[in-house]
Amino acid sequence: MENGSYGKGSFLVANPVLPDPNFSRTVILLCDHNEEGSFGLVVNRKSHLRAAEVFVNADLLKKSGYDHEVYIGGPVMPSQVFYLCRYPEPLVDLETVCPGIQMGMSWENLDEVLRHLENPSQDLRFYMGYSGWGADQLAGEMEQRSWLTRSAEKDKVFGSPESRIWADVVRSMGAEYEYLLSAPVDPRNN
Numbered sequence: 001m002e003n004g005s006y007g008k009g010s011f012l013v014a015n016p017v018l019p020d021p022n023f024s025r026t027v028i029l030l031c032d033h034n035e036e037g038s039f040g041l042v043v044n045r046k047s048h049l050r051a052a053e054v055f056v057n058a059d060l061l062k063k064s065g066y067d068h069e070v071y072i073g074g075p076v077m078p079s080q081v082f083y084l085c086r087y088p089e090p091l092v093d094l095e096t097v098c099p100g101i102q103m104g105m106s107w108e109n110l111d112e113v114l115r116h117l118e119n120p121s122q123d124l125r126f127y128m129g130y131s132g133w134g135a136d137q138l139a140g141e142m143e144q145r146s147w148l149t150r151s152a153e154k155d156k157v158f159g160s161p162e163s164r165i166w167a168d169v170v171r172s173m174g175a176e177y178e179y180l181l182s183a184p185v186d187p188r189n190n
Contacts, residue, residue: 009098074131100154
């Protein structure tokens, strides 16, 4: 996928010129995109809350050995929970976002998901809230060059520590984007 084209299964990579602090140096996995709008999850922003602190029914997670930090998926509906799992084949009632990444929202399906995952602590991540755009809103942000794009990869979401995802994705876009790695967080401080 060329930079500038995007859709479901794309990474939206925050350009340092993006003024919204909610998205400073973020990578969003675009989970849905159509004429009505777009929906995605920030994959590199931890909340510093653990699953057992957030979820009332965390017993299922504790039995599986999962008690990792929960991520902030975005500023919209921060009490809504989503999860991404890394699994090579489609799982029941989960939405395939891109090869190897499935998304769910239902706790009823979580028991089934956990039975399939060999290592939930490495292959499952929870998100509170999401990032959303109305019809044509994301297209307007793309025209302003707020986002760079590339095809999403499961190993970037699950294989990198969250603090390195943005830089790893920028590096993977090629040498012509590496200057972004040294750009100030606030371009006015340049």
